Amino acid sequence: MADATPGTPMLDVSGIDVFYGDVQVLWDLSFTVGRAEIVALIGANGAGKSTTLKTISGILRPRRGRITYDGRALGDVEPHRLVELGLVHVPEARRLFVEMSVEENLELGALRGEARRRRAETKEQVFSLFPRLRERRRQAAGTLSGGEQQMVAIARGLMGLPKLMMFDEPSLGLAPILVQEIFNVVKRIRDEGTTVLLVEQNVRQTLAIADRAYVMETGRVEMQGSGRDLLGDPHVKAAYLGL
Amino acid sequence: MNPAKIEVLLQTLISGLLLGGLYALIGLGMTIIMGVMKIINLAHGELMMVGMYIAYVLFAWLHLDPYLSILVAAPLLFLLGAIIQKYLVNPVLKVDAILPENQVILTVGIGMVLANLATMIFKSDYRTAPVDYATKAWYLSDIWKGSPIELSLSYPWSVSFLFAVVITAGLWFFLSRTDMGKSIRATAQDKDAALLMGVNVERMRMFTFGLGSALVGAAGCLFLPIYYLYPDVGGQFTLTGFVITILGGLGSTFGAIIGGLVLGVFESLTATYVGMGWAPVGRFVVFVLVLVFVPGGVASLLRRRRFGK
Numbered sequence: 001m002a003d004a005t006p007g008t009p010m011l012d013v014s015g016i017d018v019f020y021g022d023v024q025v026l027w028d029l030s031f032t033v034g035r036a037e038i039v040a041l042i043g044a045n046g047a048g049k050s051t052t053l054k055t056i057s058g059i060l061r062p063r064r065g066r067i068t069y070d071g072r073a074l075g076d077v078e079p080h081r082l083v084e085l086g087l088v089h090v091p092e093a094r095r096l097f098v099e100m101s102v103e104e105n106l107e108l109g110a111l112r113g114e115a116r117r118r119r120a121e122t123k124e125q126v127f128s129l130f131p132r133l134r135e136r137r138r139q140a141a142g143t144l145s146g147g148e149q150q151m152v153a154i155a156r157g158l159m160g161l162p163k164l165m166m167f168d169e170p171s172l173g174l175a176p177i178l179v180q181e182i183f184n185v186v187k188r189i190r191d192e193g194t195t196v197l198l199v200e201q202n203v204r205q206t207l208a209i210a211d212r213a214y215v216m217e218t219g220r221v222e223m224q225g226s227g228r229d230l231l232g233d234p235h236v237k238a239a240y241l242g243l
Numbered sequence: 244m245n246p247a248k249i250e251v252l253l254q255t256l257i258s259g260l261l262l263g264g265l266y267a268l269i270g271l272g273m274t275i276i277m278g279v280m281k282i283i284n285l286a287h288g289e290l291m292m293v294g295m296y297i298a299y300v301l302f303a304w305l306h307l308d309p310y311l312s313i314l315v316a317a318p319l320l321f322l323l324g325a326i327i328q329k330y331l332v333n334p335v336l337k338v339d340a341i342l343p344e345n346q347v348i349l350t351v352g353i354g355m356v357l358a359n360l361a362t363m364i365f366k367s368d369y370r371t372a373p374v375d376y377a378t379k380a381w382y383l384s385d386i387w388k389g390s391p392i393e394l395s396l397s398y399p400w401s402v403s404f405l406f407a408v409v410i411t412a413g414l415w416f417f418l419s420r421t422d423m424g425k426s427i428r429a430t431a432q433d434k435d436a437a438l439l440m441g442v443n444v445e446r447m448r449m450f451t452f453g454l455g456s457a458l459v460g461a462a463g464c465l466f467l468p469i470y471y472l473y474p475d476v477g478g479q480f481t482l483t484g485f486v487i488t489i490l491g492g493l494g495s496t497f498g499a500i501i502g503g504l505v506l507g508v509f510e511s512l513t514a515t516y517v518g519m520g521w522a523p524v525g526r527f528v529v530f531v532l533v534l535v536f537v538p539g540g541v542a543s544l545l546r547r548r549r550f551g552k
Binding site: 057058059078079080081082083084088089091095096097098099100104107108109111112116140142143156160 | 422425426428429432433435436437438439440441442443444546549550
């Protein structure tokens with residue numbers, strides 16, 4: 001196993017092709033995420049952003065290409081081992097275990113290894129980040145509001161002690177004031193040393209916090225650049241910001 | 244109502260609850276398999292039949308008490324279930340077939356093979372395990388001399404019921420308090436999300452099929468002292484399990500317990516007030532009524548209270 005040196009990127013996606021059945025949805029896709037960066041994938045519905053995250057988490061397998069995480073080729077790693085390696089995916093639409101309590105949801109985020117050993121301690125930290133969840137710890141996750149559910153999803157991810165955290169549309173369907181709160185939390189997670197890969201349709205706020213971003217269209221990377229540069233780019237302005 | 248009628252009613256309710264506790268154990272095994280695998284295991288009663296024969300053989304050869312034989316039958320049935328899942332059901336699940344229900348049809352086939360194997364080995368004779376406490380019972384008049392009515396509590400039925408309660412409590416503890424139990428519930432609710440939590444979903448499926456089989460194998464041991472045994476005995480219990488699973492709400496463990504008790508009482512009432520032979524008809528009346536009026540079963544009623552929808 002290659003050593004994880006600070007110089008290598010946290011995540012290196014290199015030339016992957018991914019299919020749903022016979023339909024190709026990702027075409028020779030490549031990008032990198034550096035340590036402690038916030039990198040965003042932006043693009044329209046159906047551009048392949050969620051598919052990209054699902055492929056990194058091993059729910060889908062690339063037919064060609066290679067994904068390296070923290071110096072390790074992911075093709076050899078069984079998907080259920082990824083959390084233990086610090087690769088955590090907060091999925092689209094939250095995907096909470098709705099009939100289980102908030103606390104049980106959090107516990108399921110820390111099933112193995114170091115995260116399991118430090119479960120009680122991490123739970124306290126997560127509760128101080130989201131005090132509302134402490135109040136609702138015994139409630140079934142499905143009875144919470146949309147914003148609270150998104151907090152549970154993020155908190156559940158944090159329980160796994162992530163080195164790289166992937167968020168899929170965390171602001172989807174939330175009220176504007178909550179959207180801002182979610183983005184603040186994402187930024188704070190990075191500031192505490194966790195690398196972030198963020199998939200979003202909320203382009204303006206995403207580019208405002210992203211160090212770098214890739215613009216995806218129909219399964220390919222069309223543009224890349226720093227968050228600030230892309231915010232000023234005429235094509236991005238016209239296509240995604242409605243300016 | 245005169246005392247004689249009250250006596251019959253109470254006795255019927257007691258028998259129904261005792262039967263229902265055993266039914267709940269059968270339904271629990273089926274419903275956890277349903278929850279995690281998303282298939283109805285139509286070989287469930289036949290797995291119970293295997294459990295009964297294991298207990299029978301141990302009794303006939305070694306005079307091992309059927310209640311003790313749970314310690315042998317449950318692990319063996321766990322293995323059998325896990326093997327069936329890994330080498331038969333799982334490969335079929337992965338195939339894109341014209342019939343999406345082909346795994347269910349596979350379980351029907353597995354049930355037939357088990358029943359026919361039992362016929363080859365044991366012939367189709369009816370057998371019982373003549374335990375010495377088979378006809379022992381407690382009577383209300385022994386405790387309360389002046390009781391105006393007389394009720395009896397059969398010893399083997401009560402012991403079987405108590406075992407069923409203990410096993411059910413153990414299962415509840417396992418599912419609600421241990422990481423593995425929570426992982427099983429998580430897999431049943433959303434298997435992709437469970438995978439993202441680091442749950443080894445493939446292993447959970449194998450384990451759950453084994454666990455469900457072990458539960459129904461234990462139920463087989465509990466039925467041996469109170470029931471007769473023949474190779475095709477499983478079919479009726481598959482149907483019973485199926486009705487309980489629908490009654491309780493697919494995949495709901497609490498629903499299966501309620502469903503088992505309701506069905507036991509209903510069958511007992513039918514047997515007393517309509518006629519012995521009508522009990523299976525009663526079972527299907529419940530089944531049809533539930534499908535028409537509460538299609539989601541007990542679980543949907545609970546969910547409505549909890550989530551307000």
